[in-house]
Amino acid sequence: MKPRFSVIIPTYRPNAWLQKSVESVLEQGLPEDDVQVLVCVNGSDRDYYNQLRTELTVPGVEVYYTPNPGQGAGRNLGLTKARNELLLFLDDDDVLERGVLDAVSGAFADPKVNMVIV
Numbered sequence: 001m002k003p004r005f006s007v008i009i010p011t012y013r014p015n016a017w018l019q020k021s022v023e024s025v026l027e028q029g030l031p032e033d034d035v036q037v038l039v040c041v042n043g044s045d046r047d048y049y050n051q052l053r054t055e056l057t058v059p060g061v062e063v064y065y066t067p068n069p070g071q072g073a074g075r076n077l078g079l080t081k082a083r084n085e086l087l088l089f090l091d092d093d094d095v096l097e098r099g100v101l102d103a104v105s106g107a108f109a110d111p112k113v114n115m116v117i118v
Contacts, residue, residue, distance in 0.1 A: 003108055005101055006036045006082035009090045010074025012044050014051070017093035022061060024096040035101070037061045038078040039092075043069025088118070 007025045011018055018039070025037050037060055041049040049065040056063055066077045075089055086104065090096065100118060107116045 003086045003105055004034045004036070004084035005030070005086045005088055005104075006038060006078070006084040007088045007090055008038045008040060008075055008078030008082065009092055010040045010042050010071045010078065011048075011052075011092040012042055012069070012071075012074075014048055015093060017095070018052075019055075020095050021090060021092055022056060022058075024094075025090070025101075026058065026060065028096065028098065028101040030101055032060050034084075035060055036082065036084055038081050039063045040074035040077045040081075041065045042071065042074035042077070043067065 009021055022037055022039065025035060028035065039052060039056060039061065041052060041063065043066070046065065049063065052063045062081065064077055064081060066073050086108070104116045104118060107113050
């Protein structure tokens, strides 16, 4: 069985890249149940959080809010919500190349591997 991913994307303020970042994860070609995308709004106002909850209504994408500022707060919140065995931290202006999650999954086929840095 292939490992499943929780992808944590902290975000602070609206930007043009967040949607592309989320789409790049969802377009990896993995089954919907194998990828959990956690968009964590950290320290921004609630309007941005509510906007994202309205815009990102795609299966597999969850939006959370913490009043604490900083990417660390967003990443920590994502860690508490992650359900899958593999974690990937992605900034809100990053885009994954196609096949990245398959490559990471393949690396974990070797029992000696316990971490992959992308």
